[in-house]
Amino acid sequence: MDESFTELTDGQLFAVIGAALDALTDDRLRLPSDAEQLAQLLDALRLDARLQAWQQQLAARIEATEAACREYCTSTTTWLTDAAQLTPREARRLVKAGQGLAQFQIVGAAAAAGAVLPSQAEAITSVLADLPREFDQATLVQGQEMMVGFAASHDAAALRRLTTHLVEVLAPDTADTLEAARLERQERAARARRYLEFFGDGHGNVHIRGSLPVADAEPFIRIIDAYAAADKRASLEARDPLAELVTPTMRRADALVTMVNRHCQEALAPTNGGDRPRIVIALSYDKLAKTAADNGLLTGHLIGSNEPVPASVLRRLLCDADVLPAVLGSPSEILDVGRTQRLVTTPIRAALELRDGGCVFPGCDKPPQDCHAHHITPWWAGGSTSLENLVLVCAHHHGIIEPGHDPTADRWQVRLRADGRAEIIPPRRADPTQRPRTHTRFLTPMRA
Known part of the structure; x- marks a missing residue:
């Protein structure tokens, strides 16, 4: 020094x-x-x-x-x-x-x-x-x-x-006894330190951070890995040069979302505050009406976190959602609240599951309970909530076929044939001929 x-x-x-x-x-x-x-x-x-x-x-x-x-x-x-x-x-x-x-x-x-x-x-x-x-x-x-x-x-x-x-x-003669006692202390300390928290980063992400004792974390890991292993992307999708490269960690994140979606669909969660767990999105009626009339840009925000929701996500959520009309005064004071109206009713949902049998994207094996009801002509663009305007798609493929506001965009599309079977039309970048493809389950006769 x-x-x-x-x-x-x-x-x-x-x-x-x-x-x-x-x-x-x-x-x-x-x-x-x-x-x-x-x-x-x-x-x-x-x-x-x-x-x-x-x-x-x-x-x-x-x-x-x-x-x-x-x-x-x-x-x-x-x-x-x-x-x-x-x-x-x-x-x-x-x-x-x-x-x-x-x-x-x-x-x-x-x-x-x-x-x-x-x-x-x-x-x-x-x-x-x-x-x-x-x-x-x-x-x-x-x-x-x-x-x-x-x-x-x-x-x-x-x-x-x-x-x-x-x-x-350090203690070879008593290592087994000391190690057993240490593990017991470690388990008690791990249980005392367990936690789970969520926090937004201000850039559209919610970070999940937590800690569980090893024995409690192991079944959670195995369930997530099981969902991840079952999440196989369709081979048709591999033709798209712009298809997302899904890493193992991304597949695990998708698995967690799938597990939560199934939990919601099967109503397994207890009620909280007198209602089932749900996300609530607030948006302006004027914007909603304008979107339906002239293809305007539709955005909203989540109630609770007050995070903004982009139009692409909102369009996807609106395919299968409840609508709760609320009249607000100029300072956002609630003046009147109407009844919820189910966009996809129980009978329509049952008919969809019977007709489609799961995700209609070729090569996808997601069952009906893991699928969304997708409006072919978007609800926000005036599309009706009827069987001839709906198909079942999993969350991943919903994001692929959900139309945007650019009618000239080279994107994946879905349409229904005269017999009610769905056809997927690849973008030109994936197939220059844009030959329609159908799921293999549709090769068998429709069930009576």
Whole structure:
């Protein structure tokens, strides 16, 4: 260490660090060799790790001394969310990471030296905190040294899985007994930490985050994987060069939606507030009337989250929905509410299921209960809610064939033959001849 730095105040040291960062201009990224660029990136990561370790330990000290409480009459986490614009989760993680480094000083020293990255340090301290309480201080020191050594060849995820191995090495004679007790504590802690939360990101997504004990999560995972495995895309769709590439994680997300849709269709959920669970979308009657008359743009928003709904999604939802007329005054005061009118009545739905037998898209094996009732001529464009204007399609293929407002668009279409069978017409990009295709189940005679 340059002894001249020890004479500087904290503010002066921060100024030196800031000046050094200012000097790291874009020109310094243009190194003459690949090896130098790789070495520089590693050095930068280690330097950043050292600075983060210092920040974490400072945050933990502020929490321990209640400095934020004395200065601003608030917790360290709350002060960080306000002063540094961190999310509460980020603020709590910063403090907790510092507390771990303070509790396990060998790990803290390694982090301060840049020998372990921040994510590795958090993983190591979580493993050490989970060790049997019977271990004495000398054993814990040995465990810290071992875990810091493992960091040279293990990433954070691998380090988190080393608890059992560490117990076996530190206490081979009593490892089984200690591990059984540790697992019981871990289960109780996991159950106490279980949670599920939803939050919008302001860009059309709702993020789902949560934690479950392993035994509770396993059946959930298996059910989702079962739905994902059953979600096979039709071979006809593969002809479309613009077809979405569905990754395994996307297929799991689709599986969760399918599971929820089936739950809703079979009315398995209990009532809440005297009504079955449902989404409610508010939209202007003037816009609705204008859309039906001249193909105007239709939008609405979800009641509750107040999130806007794009026209494409709203058109799809309107195919099979309840309509609840409500008369609003100028300040959005509810003046009158009419009765719901089922767009697709129970008799029509039963006839659709009998006629179509499931999704009409060729190659799709989704059963009727997993399908939406789709208006061929959209309801918003004046299409009637009648058997000759409806077909069953699964949620995925509903999004493909739902028409937009551009009549010249090269899109997938559906129509009914004279015998009531549905035909799918590919876009020109998928089939220049646009030869109509029918589902193989329609090759058999219609049931009486």
